[in-house]
Amino acid sequence: MNEVLLSVEGLTKAYPGVVANDAVSFQIAPGEVHALLGENGAGKSTLVKMIYGLVRPDAGRMTFGGAAFEPTTPHAARAAGVAMVFQHFSLFEALNVAENVALGMESPPPQRQLARRIRQVSETYGLPLDPDRLVGDLSAGERQRVEIIRCLLQDPKLLIMDEPTSVLTPQEVGILFETLRKLQAEGTAILYISHKLEEIKTLCDGATILRLGKVVGECNPREESARSMAEMMVGQELHTPSREAKEPGEVVLDLAALSVASSNPFGTSLRNVHLEVRSGEILGVGGVAGNGQDEMLAALSGETSAPPDAIKLCGQDIGHLGPNARRRLGLLAAPEERLGHAAAPDMSLTENALLTGAIREQLTGGGFLHWPKARDFAGRIIEAFDVRTPGPENAARSLSGGNLQKFVIGREILQRPACLVVNQPTWGVDASAAAAIRQALMDLAAEGAAVVVISQDLDELMEISDRFAALNEGRLSAPRPAQGLTVEEIGMMLGGAHDMEVAHVEA
Amino acid sequence: MIRLDKRPQPSRLWAAVTPLVAVVLTMLAGGALFAFLGKNPVEAIRTIFWDPVFGEFAWYYRGQLLVKAGPLILIAIGLSLGFRAGIWNIGAEGQYIVGAICGAGVGLAFYPAEGWYIFPLMVIAGALGGFVWAMIPAILKTRFNTNEILVSLLLVYVAEQLLASMSLGLLRNPEGAGFPGSRNLKQYEAASNPELFAGTGMHWGVVAAFLAVILAYVLLNRHMLGFQIRLTGQSPRAARFAGVRPNLLIVVCLGASGALAGLAGLFEVSGPAGQISIDFNSGYGFTAIIVAFLGRLHPVGILLAGLLLALTFIGGEAAQANMQLPASAIQAFQGMLLFFLLAVDVLANYRFRLKKREAA
Incomplete structure (x- = not known):
């Protein structure tokens, strides 16, 4: 994987009283699923917000597809081929799926055409979703699919996902992972933020570990144990809770x-x-x-x-x-x-x-x-x-x-x-x-x-x-x-x- | 660009200093206003803030200070309990009127008997009258979830009609040659609330106000009920979790503020006012809302705010009389005081930062 899609070099962002990101560097290749690992407050959110154009870095530079990349708005980031699925959905419950998707697009096609494309994309990627259903009737997993399909309609080169599995049942996680693997096979890179280490082990090709705003390590999750990654995140040996098994009482x-x-x-x-x-x-x-x-x-x-x-x-x-x-x-x-x-x-x-x-x-x-x-x-x-x-x-x-x-x-x-x-x-x-x-x-x-x-x-x-x-x-x-x-x-x-x-x- | 950053916790220093900053800012802006009106700003500010306490005629004004501040403080203390818990009694004026009617009614019923027990009975009746009037919004709120702001406010106008009816009918002085208004309680010793020390303006209502300040302080800082009141105001969900019964708290807070407003009415009608008359009420119940907030809903703050507001009333009247300042300029001045106090309040919870604008 010598080809590089996104390269981040020395990205720094300080807020009053705290350096959220301190000279963060990492690279993602096309078709790579790259994990961003770290505890709460390690700086993962700030980092992806800079990539998605929501926050401007104080220092450092990024290149995307070989060209300099300085998105000042999410609009600019999307135009360059970066899409993001947020942890919290921004959907209108009283509108149907196709209408919600249209609201997020720059120039939406007519409803009927859009519904056809939504069906097409949802079949291609194994994300069952009916464009005519009201979002209010959908489960959390289905709502997430609306957000994902909204992103996929833009043909992104890089898809950022922030804690996508926190609202899903294990079966829904399975469906999501199938989709992500298909995307990966087509050459879409995925930046995957999570603290669920077992998921990262099964899904990701590479991982960058952040602690207190700094990169403290990179690894191949498939070669690490969940425990060793957790210890890299925390920076100390992790104490696993334990107790003596006992017969329950009254x-x-x-x-x-x-x-x-x-x-x-x-x-x-x-x-x-x-x-x-x-x-x-x-x-x-x-x-x-x-x-x-x-x-x-x-x-x-x-x-x-x-x-x-x-x-x-x-x-x-x-x-x-x-x-x-x-x-x-x-x-x-x-x-x-x-x-x-x-x-x-x-x-x-x-x-x-x-x-x-x-x-x-x-x-x-x-x-x-x-x-x-x-x-x-x-x-x-x-x-x-x-x-x-x-x-x-x-x-x-x-x-x-x-x-x-x-x-x-x-x-x-x-x-x-x-x-x-x-x-x-x-x-x-x-x-x-x-x-x-x-x-x-x-x-x-x-x-x-x-x-x-x-x-x-x-x-x-x-x-x-x-x-x-x-x-x-x-x-x-x-x-x-x-x-x-x-x-x-x-x-x-x-x-x-x-x-x-x-x-x-x-x- | 100037940005406001929330402090991790409220600054004690700023919370204490901001009222002084506000008074200074009011003096500056008010002075500019008076200068614009062609008056000497220094003299105007001195007439309002200095002369009533230390000037040539201070012997008269000082007494007025306590007479005006007493009911304001008494009512505001009661209101502050509810306000702290997010229960908004806007109708203290009505509770004040009903308290005065009930208290005076009991006193007049005994006329012309003499006895030490008459005045205490009037005090109880006054408190009860205010309490019952406040129970109307309380019960409507707990039973039918009506809005206590609207109900308590509208009941003020009902109370005003009741007051007019009483002074023209039931409580009218039979020896008053048909003029509206009751007998003068000042001339009926067993039912009067005299000045306790000549020239100070101190009467039983002022004593009650000081007692209320002390009791409210103890309640809020040392008692479980006060803790529950503060907790309910700050986070209602946490209060439920802590076992606070919201309906009970509504009844307690509205009841306490009604009873204190009723007491203030009774002490006023039996003391400085002397009689029930059509225009007996003078807006203390509404002004007390301002006093409660000026005092940051803190008992000691309310004590100081009540005195300060009484001072601007008396000084303002003096400035109108002596300097021919228009009444509206005095009202604007008092409005500025409230405005600045609330505006600088933000410094206790936030700090200013100069900062470059950032892409959203």
Whole structure:
């Protein structure tokens, strides 16, 4: 591969207080699938934004197809043959597929012609998509196909994909990878951003690893282990969470026919959820985003109420109780959204420690607050969970995502819950903080707590769960032992929990 | 290009300094306005800010200062609790009127009996009147999710009609030769709220205002309820997660602000105003909204803001009388003060950066 399509040399971009990219150089050949690897904040997004013309570099130069390449707008980048599929879609739900595609084009052809081309492209590349369907009715995977086809209609020479698999089921990932391989065979280069190392091993020919804005290494992912790549990303040896296997104890949390209407008109209502979680056990709840995860957390934390006997904690009916009454009994929760839900952004860490800790840590007396005790509790969280901050008087929003997440999870764990429910515990968290959080959850279970981990990260769930269940359209599949589950079985559970339930009833 | 960068956390220094910066900016811009009107700007600013406290006739103005600041502070403290939680009681003026009517009504019902218990009963009735008036938007909001801003505001006009009806009908002075308005409570010792120390303007309403400042400070900084109020205002979702019951908080905040506004009305009708009359209310309930925000919704800030606004009222009147400044110029001056205070507030959360423009 001596031919070079895109060459990046010494690209530098500084923001106030942080150098996002520091003299970054790498090359992509035509038909190469090149991975950009790095933790959150390593500078991957800034780098691709410069290539796509969204951000201008402070220094350095790029060539594309042999010519100097200095895109000042995404329009210029597209004209040169660079296309990008963003992590977050920009689609109108009330329009159909063809109309959405037309909106992204410079000079769209008539609808009928465009629909024909969309069918053609979707057949050629194995991306099943009906141009007449409303985007509002499509799944996340199908919506992503709309974005990809929109890019492919421009015949790009380089396709940038930012975390494309984070919203997909394993089966959909398989379809996507087939498409990418076809594109590759036709000579289209792909710049693939992800932190899922197994995917990168199967898909990519080369990888550039970024850490703190600098290139710290290049490798051929096929010759590396996931672990060695992770260690290059983090820059230190990675500690894999582990614990002793233990027989689960008594049933702590028991959900019986829990149905809760979503408070959000676009949310997913929980339907007839059955679940038992035992002491010392971690139950993993997988599922694609928006299938009832937030509603499940709210129903368990007490933010939405349920019939009393739909939720039992250690045999006691608690469905009707509010968050504080449940805390008193030992059911604690950590929501997905750190800023604004699990923590108040503008309040200090001391005040945020008080937010959920007031009852179990006895931080109040007769309604009056014990500030020294609250400060002390915040200090204990900061110390025990290695939260990097100058002190508990700092505002929650001044912490990085990973540090705030450690604080939020630590706050609940230090209160010695009988049952802890967490949603997306390592979302947007760097690898070392994620490992620390997983280890803490496993230690908590080893000490006898029942733990429910709701997550979209299947690797995470397989790593720490004893049993695995999937949420699909508000229904929960029957939990199965996590050990020995194959990717196909998990995919079936994620995509078909509903069908399986029907079959079960008929049988 | 000048850019605003959000600070990682609010600057304490700037939060404390910005009100002073705003006052200085107001003096500069106001001075320019007065100079443009052909008046001596230094003298005008001195008449407004200096003379009422230290000038030749300060013995008169100083008393007026507390009389005007007392109800403003009392009402603003109540409003600030709700405002902190994102509950917008705009109808303090109506609660003030109803509190005055209820309190005065109880006092007049006892006329001409004498007894130590009459005034305390009036105080309770005044607070209850304001509380009940505020419960109308509170219950409509918790039951039917109506907008408390609209309901509380419209109830002001209902209260004004009620006030007119009372001063022409039920509470009209039977010995008043048919003029509208109730008996003068100043002349009925058991029901009057006199000046406690001659020349200071200090009456029970001012004492209540100072007490409210202290209680609100303790509530917000040391009590769980105050913590829940602040949390609800900053992030409602986090508040729900922390176990705050939103409907209870709505009732508590609207009830407290209504009761304090009712108290302010009672102390005013039994003290400085003396009687229920058609035009008894003078806009304290609306001005208190400005006082609450000038004081950054902080109890001590509200205390200072109430005094400052009272000062500009009194000084403004003096400037109108002594320097023939038009009333609209004084109002513009007061508007500038609010404008600058809110404008420089941005410095507490943001900092300026000079920066070259960047491709989007």
